[in-house]
Amino acid sequence: MAMRLGLGAGAAVPGEVCPGLRPCVRGQPPMGEEGMRHFHVGSFLLTCRHAHTSASLTINENYDSDVQADTETFLNRIVPEGHNAPWKHTMEGPDDMPAHIKSSMFGCALTIPITDGRLNVGTWQGIWLCEHRDHASPRKIVITLNGLPPQVIARGGFSGLFPDSSQFAYQFALTPACLPDVVVLCDLQLSSDRIGFCKTGLTLDNSTTVSEIFPKMERAYKLHGEDVHGWFSLDFTADQLAQNITLIQNIFSRPSTFDGSQRMYTLDEVVELHPPQIWLNVQYNSFLLEHKLSSEDYILELPKDTLSYISSPEVEFLKSLGGKLKKAKTKLIFRFLNENIEEPATKKTYGELLKDLKAIKEFAAGILVPKTYIWPVEKDQYLAPSSTSLVKDAHALGLEVYASGFANDIVLSYNYSYDPTAEYLQFMDNSDFSVDGVLTDFPVTASGAVACMAHSKGNPLPPPGKSRPLIITHNGASGMFAGSTDLAYQEAIKDAADIIDCTVQMSKDGTAFCMHSADISSSTTAATAFASKASTVHEIQNKSGIFSFDLSWSEIATLKPALISPFAQAGLQRNPLAKNAGKLMTLPQFLDLAKASNITGILIEIEHASYLAKRGIGMVEAVSSALTKAGYDKETKQQVFIQSDDSSVLEAFKKFTTFRRVLNIEAKISGASKPSVEDIKKFADTVRIHRNSVAQITGYFMTHFTDTVGSLQAANLTVFVGVLKNEFMNLGFDFFADPTIEVATYAFSLVADGIVTDYPDTASSYFRSPCSDMKLNLSYSILPAQPGALVNLAAPGMLAPAGAPAPLLQPTDVVDPPLPPVKAVIAADAPAPGAADNTSSAFNSNAGNGLLWAGIVALLSLTFLH
Numbered sequence: 001m002a003m004r005l006g007l008g009a010g011a012a013v014p015g016e017v018c019p020g021l022r023p024c025v026r027g028q029p030p031m032g033e034e035g036m037r038h039f040h041v042g043s044f045l046l047t048c049r050h051a052h053t054s055a056s057l058t059i060n061e062n063y064d065s066d067v068q069a070d071t072e073t074f075l076n077r078i079v080p081e082g083h084n085a086p087w088k089h090t091m092e093g094p095d096d097m098p099a100h101i102k103s104s105m106f107g108c109a110l111t112i113p114i115t116d117g118r119l120n121v122g123t124w125q126g127i128w129l130c131e132h133r134d135h136a137s138p139r140k141i142v143i144t145l146n147g148l149p150p151q152v153i154a155r156g157g158f159s160g161l162f163p164d165s166s167q168f169a170y171q172f173a174l175t176p177a178c179l180p181d182v183v184v185l186c187d188l189q190l191s192s193d194r195i196g197f198c199k200t201g202l203t204l205d206n207s208t209t210v211s212e213i214f215p216k217m218e219r220a221y222k223l224h225g226e227d228v229h230g231w232f233s234l235d236f237t238a239d240q241l242a243q244n245i246t247l248i249q250n251i252f253s254r255p256s257t258f259d260g261s262q263r264m265y266t267l268d269e270v271v272e273l274h275p276p277q278i279w280l281n282v283q284y285n286s287f288l289l290e291h292k293l294s295s296e297d298y299i300l301e302l303p304k305d306t307l308s309y310i311s312s313p314e315v316e317f318l319k320s321l322g323g324k325l326k327k328a329k330t331k332l333i334f335r336f337l338n339e340n341i342e343e344p345a346t347k348k349t350y351g352e353l354l355k356d357l358k359a360i361k362e363f364a365a366g367i368l369v370p371k372t373y374i375w376p377v378e379k380d381q382y383l384a385p386s387s388t389s390l391v392k393d394a395h396a397l398g399l400e401v402y403a404s405g406f407a408n409d410i411v412l413s414y415n416y417s418y419d420p421t422a423e424y425l426q427f428m429d430n431s432d433f434s435v436d437g438v439l440t441d442f443p444v445t446a447s448g449a450v451a452c453m454a455h456s457k458g459n460p461l462p463p464p465g466k467s468r469p470l471i472i473t474h475n476g477a478s479g480m481f482a483g484s485t486d487l488a489y490q491e492a493i494k495d496a497a498d499i500i501d502c503t504v505q506m507s508k509d510g511t512a513f514c515m516h517s518a519d520i521s522s523s524t525t526a527a528t529a530f531a532s533k534a535s536t537v538h539e540i541q542n543k544s545g546i547f548s549f550d551l552s553w554s555e556i557a558t559l560k561p562a563l564i565s566p567f568a569q570a571g572l573q574r575n576p577l578a579k580n581a582g583k584l585m586t587l588p589q590f591l592d593l594a595k596a597s598n599i600t601g602i603l604i605e606i607e608h609a610s611y612l613a614k615r616g617i618g619m620v621e622a623v624s625s626a627l628t629k630a631g632y633d634k635e636t637k638q639q640v641f642i643q644s645d646d647s648s649v650l651e652a653f654k655k656f657t658t659f660r661r662v663l664n665i666e667a668k669i670s671g672a673s674k675p676s677v678e679d680i681k682k683f684a685d686t687v688r689i690h691r692n693s694v695a696q697i698t699g700y701f702m703t704h705f706t707d708t709v710g711s712l713q714a715a716n717l718t719v720f721v722g723v724l725k726n727e728f729m730n731l732g733f734d735f736f737a738d739p740t741i742e743v744a745t746y747a748f749s750l751v752a753d754g755i756v757t758d759y760p761d762t763a764s765s766y767f768r769s770p771c772s773d774m775k776l777n778l779s780y781s782i783l784p785a786q787p788g789a790l791v792n793l794a795a796p797g798m799l800a801p802a803g804a805p806a807p808l809l810q811p812t813d814v815v816d817p818p819l820p821p822v823k824a825v826i827a828a829d830a831p832a833p834g835a836a837d838n839t840s841s842a843f844n845s846n847a848g849n850g851l852l853w854a855g856i857v858a859l860l861s862l863t864f865l866h
Helices: 065-078 096-106 167-173 238-244 267-272 285-290 295-300 315-324 357-361 390-396 420-428 443-453 486-494 587-595 609-614 619-629 647-652 674-680 708-713 739-749 760-768 847-865
Strands: 002-007 045-050 055-061 109-115 125-131 141-146 151-155 183-190 196-198 219-223 226-230 277-281 309-312 331-335 366-370 400-406 437-440 470-473 499-506 512-514 535-537 601-606 639-644 660-665 686-690 695-698 701-705 718-724 754-757 839-841
Touching: 045 055, 055 065, 055 096, 055 109, 096 125, 151 167, 151 400, 151 443, 183 267, 183 295, 196 238, 196 267, 267 277, 285 295, 295 315, 309 315, 315 331, 331 400, 366 390, 390 400, 400 420, 420 437, 420 443, 420 760, 437 443, 443 739, 470 486, 470 718, 470 760, 486 499, 486 587, 499 587, 499 619, 499 639, 512 587, 512 619, 587 601, 587 619, 601 619, 609 619, 609 647, 619 647, 639 647, 647 660, 686 708, 708 718, 718 739, 739 754, 739 760, 754 760
Parallel strands: 151 183, 151 437, 183 277, 277 309, 309 331, 331 366, 366 400, 400 437, 470 499, 470 754, 499 601, 601 639, 639 660, 660 686, 686 718, 718 754
Antiparallel strands: 002 125, 045 109, 045 141, 055 125, 183 196, 219 226, 499 512, 535 839, 695 701
């Protein structure tokens, strides 16, 4: 008999004899050993099993090899081999039957708990694979992990969309958009006649119409020694609360469309919805007792096992209740408030109580903590370098850990790039720990994170085409770094973008470089360095700017880039620490970077070529030359896209037969007329449309998809849609403030051929997940937005009037005059001939200087014309 060593003491993952499988989270296939390393929930059990009859598995000392030798000696003495042994079954040799007996003695399976991501075995213990044949064939070990993924707890139902704790909120949390085992949380309010209602907060006036219906019922009560003014549920009967008061949304970023149509909901009514699990939070037990209302009595009168969880921030309440719920399956959870708040019974702050988790374990099965208790956010709104040890410490004591404070429409840490899914994964899919549940206003996003996105980071990205659209950057990963810089492009490549883009601008001395606009005043530090160069060029924009074609490349190269935050006025800054990081890139440098990467292709955008030709700058010629020098005219591995809003530019690139030509349509349209489509096909094979052209919008709700994508694809045109931005201010209500749902919608409802985004990582992360493969028919998947679904729930008169539909694209919108020839430059600093009337200095010191300048320009123009 040969004793084969399996796992070492305390090993985190199976070794060579236990090929790694990791936990399958709701329909996901096994994903390899590395994945198991990263899913750490205290409730997992690992089972090792083999399907052989002449080998066994056992746990024993794994330090001194003599233990293995002595064990083998012992087994051979009590189960002897050889011709003198009394065995009849010797078909495969004298070691045949002894191997079967030894296998039965140790067994073929082991079950081992996993704690904090490691096998919970003793210091000297290891798993042995015992080979009982003298000449063994290869052995196969099957490993499974049996445990529960983190719970999704819907605070007041889907309160990120509907009024908190309303019927709609609870019902929507129980739809297929959320996981089937979602937990719905009810914050307990008691009426004066002891009926339980669900409503967050102590007072009612901030989230109901109570102040309008009962203006004289305002009261002031003491809470922790402080006066609290408002309207309180305990001053009203159940009939008054249920029949007269309606709910309103009290967060400005959420729709008010459903205000006034939903009444307060009782706990009994929540029970009647038959949710899989109910979590009752009792926030103000002491306050209720002071007014002769007992939440404890109310709970004990409920049918047995109505509640799966009961939480409270009050120690005495949970201790008392625990003594009376001994046979119930309900878990008691101690809820931590802010660290500096004092707990009423112990007179200790919650920060002090956090240091004594053993005391909490005496009366609670778990803890509910603000997410910053687990991973702090520093003053600059970035995550602390590492998490606290709270989850590990609690799990070591057998306490479950639930994190609160999750919502899609709040200012997140800059580390998450405004992707709420990334935040959930930080708490459940990292190398150190996983919480046991998350309390969220957006259970749809949390469900997707748990069931789809967790453990998918290492998955291969399916190739673009039938399985998914192209991921096309917008000035690189411009949501993380200043657009069109080396860092933005490097990040985009790292984030698995398929196509990186360069919008070409020109310096006055003919250098082509990448920048999103010819006006570089906001995207660089030019506003301070070259303020005197500001002017207004009406052919480009109707406001003053500092234009690249008025500066030499040597001047532009001295500038620092500036990261643009399109929603800065709403307080949504992008990655401030990288505001001026990175270097500007010339077009040849961009092409060199692209060539050295494994991307699918590049997209070169050309703007204002006609205007620049009049100024003596040949943009089309500069781009053609750069592409040819870089070898892209003969490139076969990377696809080249040339994009422009000017048909004459695209015509000029027909000579490059392998290039794809993209017509950029920024105007909002509802479809394309047949004549316009026929004209487009004469010079382009792809159309890039604005995201506002894909759906009819009424009051930030989608009513229906337009025919834009379909009408273009029906003519065999490829369609790109953009620009996608993660910030919740950019997302209509149908997307639930979740950029991943927008990606899924464009990919699988609209079936766009490419999506243009500031955040390529959000798109690639989704396409790596199993939920992006609709052919898998999973039990849960991230559902695309359904236009009209939410609009139909709105009460009459609550929606803004529908706007007129956008026009159809017409031939006049797509066909441009031929490009003018590039004029000779008259003087280094002179504006283009014929453009004097459209170019004016923004910094003229007086009218006399302005007239003098106009006279010089006019003279030069006359000279040129003659």
